Amino acid sequence: MKKIISTIVVTVAISMLAGSAFAKPWRWSGNQGNTFGWQLMTAEERVTHQTKMRTFTEYNACKEYVDEHHKQMEERAKEKGVTVPVMRQNPCDMMKARGILK
Template identity: 55%
Template sequence: MKTSTIAKSIAISTALAAALSASVLAQSGPVAGPGMGMGMGPGAGQMGPGARGMRGMRFDQTNTPGWTLMSAEERTANQTKMRAVKTYDECKVVQSEQHAVMETRAKEKNITLNAPRQNGCDVMKARGFIK
């Protein structure tokens, strides 16, 4: 009798663990590829127009003020513009324009924008993507 109760408990535990594991394994997510870096946020590793081989460079919610205030199309446009710059000064102009637009939107919605962890233009220059 005791053996069958233990066997039932093990069977129920195993079935529960399998059901919970299946839902986690079924969730699709980004898969790291060669040279894509640690951050796998939206847009990471995209090689669209203007990307110019910036595999490790990403523009996402952690380093783009106002990311959550932009539509998917605006995010893609911002990424493309940033990847298309060739000089540090050009990068700073694009970045300043984007920040101004996002500051305006944030004020309209009574939101304070988070500062990026690091300056994207500085990172791009340090990695040799721009001069």
């Protein structure tokens, strides 16, 4: 009986370690539904924005960048005479809630 319990414990431990080794960490992924001004950005700007968003580790730096990005997109929208859809959730708040940002 002791041997069976030991085998089960070892099997569970190995399974847990293997699972965590293959688990992908969540990363922010920009898209039309979560990126303010998506329709006003070039494909290259979208990639650059997504890459930049993934570099943040501090909430304040992320928030500062996102606020500046919003100002730029609002200016572009005004120049083009279009309305930018309201963002549902701030990506920095979402990343902070997931423990990605401090």
